[in-house]
Amino acid sequence: MLGEGILKGMAETARNFFGSYFSADRMTTVEYPEQRIAAYEAARVFPFLVYDSKNPEDAADWEAGMRCVACQICEKECPPKCIYIEKSTDKKPDALGKPQFYPTRFDIDISVCMSCQICVEVCPFEAIKMDTEFELSTDDRFGGLLLDRKQLAKSNEYYHQIHLTEANGVDARLAAEKAKAEAKAKAAAGAAAAKATSVAAATAGEGA
Amino acid sequence: MSQSQTHSATVTDKLDGQKLDGWNRPAVIEPDGDGELLEVAMGPHHPSTHGVFRMDVALDGERVIRLKPVFGYLHRNHEKIAEGVSYLASMPYTDRLDYMCPITNNWAYALAVEKLTGQEVPERAEYLRVILGELTRFQNHASSIGFLIQEMGASGTPLMYAFREREKILDLFEELTGARMMVNYMRFGGCRVDASPAWLDKTRRVVEGLPSFVDEFDRLLSSNEILMARTQGVGMLLAELAVNAGVTGPMLRASGVNYDIRKVDGYGIYNRFNFRVPLGDHGDVYDRYMIRLLEMRESLTILQQALKDIPVGQVMDPKAKIRGFRPKPGEAYGRIEAPKGELGFYLISDGGPNPYRYRVRPPSLINLTILEDMCLGQNVADVVLIFGSVDIVLGEVDR
């Protein structure tokens, strides 16, 4: 009969109206900023640089512990080219003891960054990861959205806080690499020591 | 020879006795009255043009005599940028083409590159692609219907219901890929990250709740007399004209042509799933709306099957190259049944790290070319409805 569809529609709306007082499914509003939804672990917003600090209390430890070796791969692969890196001229030892370059300048323009996460994917040193902080609005439109090295550097503990499983995986990988490097170094040292003792024994044997 | 036969003018009773020319398009309508046409520009600032889009309409009273769509306000040089960056770097840009359905954009591009290089995709990755693709189709059709009703003036109530469900799906995307919309999820040869069993369980629970939403939508809208009066018989598109114009997607199926790329090409593993393709008989706005609703139901069928059968395994070949990816010289065209139509990527590689030519076949743009023919002779109040039923996204039209 004419009007039936209209009445059905109105019944549906009334159901939603009354339901919004009783069921959470029909009132999904989260009143930001008083209420917030916890971010998912995989959430990504803008990149940050990870540093391993030997002394987590000391905030100035970041420069020494930064994992970034200024290989500039992320700069090349970034689709909108928002990363700008300047390499150092000297080297400093990294976590494995090898001397590496480090970035004297590492700028990310987050007004250009499109959060695609390709920089994270291509970094061979687990140095750059995605942050989850998004309340970054500023009233300085010239430099406020250009994050420099100091603003980007955040500790490994912070990385564990925001992406726990991922950080644990990274730590495991780095520890495995370190163990492999140490085993190789020990084997090389052992071989060198064995060679040295055998040479010494031979010369001693010759001498005697 | 056969061309001259199709050129003869035929009059059908489907368009209310309106004369058609040889291409089955409505013949130019002569204005009656004192002949002065009212020329109006709808947009680019307009509440219901789905983005920045302009229509130059010439009216005789209430009837549309001429309609010229003007777009390009959102042109972002996507294809040219792609020539300057690597293949991988174009992937996040494809997210931003049809920004309501980033997953299917990614998939079409990944398909095109996989055709170019001949890469194989692991089975679990194919299942994940299907699951995410059908979720995307569901939320796109729900939003599209919501926007159509919003333009009809129902103060956005169905739109809010559609977005309520869309939020659940976007939450699933965020949990898996890290971003709600710009997912950047597909890679050449698989998917970027694997889905945990917890995520699959969550998806199963969400999918269990969706059929009741489709029923609610149906009850709210499909037998509403005002909706039927506004949309039935409005904006009719004949099957032959649709095929000639290259229209694809739900618009084509609403005109009665059985062409769904998931069935025709059987890309991915679609030939393993049992689903039906709904067809319309009249090709008007109501048919397009109902076809989208029925396709939502079919997507749920596919989702239930895929979630049941997904195998364990890896989602990406660990030896597949991400950096320094140089396909051999050649060309490939990869197409999928995106929620809006046939989304295709045409790539020409010259052996370098960047594509030589990168071309997107945007379904929204090609479906839009037929807008004038659908609107001729119609009431001006219906132009907005017909435009809404084409379901375009300006990001795809302008790239």
Added chain:
Amino acid sequence: MIRNLDQIFVLLQHWLVSFLAAAWQGAAGVLINAAAIVCVFPALFAVAVWLERKGLGRMQNRLGPNRVGPYGLLQPIADGIKSLTKEDIVPLSADTVVHFLAPVLLVVTAFMGFAVLPMGRNMVLVDLDAGLLFYFAMGASTELAVFMAGWSSRNKYSLLGAMRAVAQMISYEVVLLLSSVVVVMMAGSLSLTKIVEAQNHYTWGFPHWYIFTPWGLAAFVMYAIAATAETNRSPFDLPEGESELVAGYHTEYSGFKFALFFLGEYVAMFSISGLGTTLFLGGWSAPFSFLTWVPSWIWFFSKLMLSIFVFIWMRGTLPRLRQDQLMNFAWKFVLPMCLLNLMVAAVWRFMGDGWLRWFVCSAILILAYAGMGWSELRKKHIGPRSYRYAE
């Protein structure tokens, strides 16, 4: 005590007037009453605006405004301040006098309708013998204001919008009148107070409201449709639709004049709901005989707010009708039903008391409605469809 509560406003007015000399008391009394109306209904307007935004929000699974004041109750005040502080732009080529007078006329004529509505026992501003006629005269004058707005803006789109709005309002004015004529026929008077008194009787606790009769229910439904169209509310709000091509008669108005149009629309909504309540829902009479202790003005305003809620409910659910569909609906469907309803009311009266007249009248109306509805939809090939699937 109950009677005092019921007559509290009347007693208040008498008390205020008693401070003046006898010669001034008559005029002062009317002025006080008029001032009360002018204060109460804009306050109700603020409440209705708040109710609309919260109600629509809840229907759409969201909260309405909730930041300005507790539960957003101060939102209408914020909106009012906003509209007062906006620049008043008048187009250069506009007819300034008419442009200025249009919203004024709209608001004035909308308020005039309240003069004859009985808002409680003994609470009518002016008890006219032809109260209903006066009301419709004022209601028709609001259409003039709409046309003045469109004409003076010297903007072809506003003019088109105004002409559409006026065409719609005139068509539905006929329906409005005809559905009210039935009530006049049965009550035997054009005076609104007498119409309410005719409904203020109870049988077995149930009231004699006209809505509880077959012809009354049909007339009420048609009155409701016409009232929605008269006040340009959804689903008949094409003239002011935002997503339509033609922008509407109030395009060239900004700031406070726009707020006056908005106020005029809502006040017209209140007044037409008030009339509907008076004609069909028994005005200020209580729904059950054991509830007559509740003050009469509470019943009137509750019924008024209920009608407003139904308006909001319809707005949240229904899409718009196109202009030609809306006019077709008025002239080809509702008007014949109205005329049929007049005949049915006559049949009702002349059949005398008893269950037979209920059965006969209801049967005639239902059959006519179903038949006409079915044939209208059939003619335009409108109806639910079934879809086939590809092989």
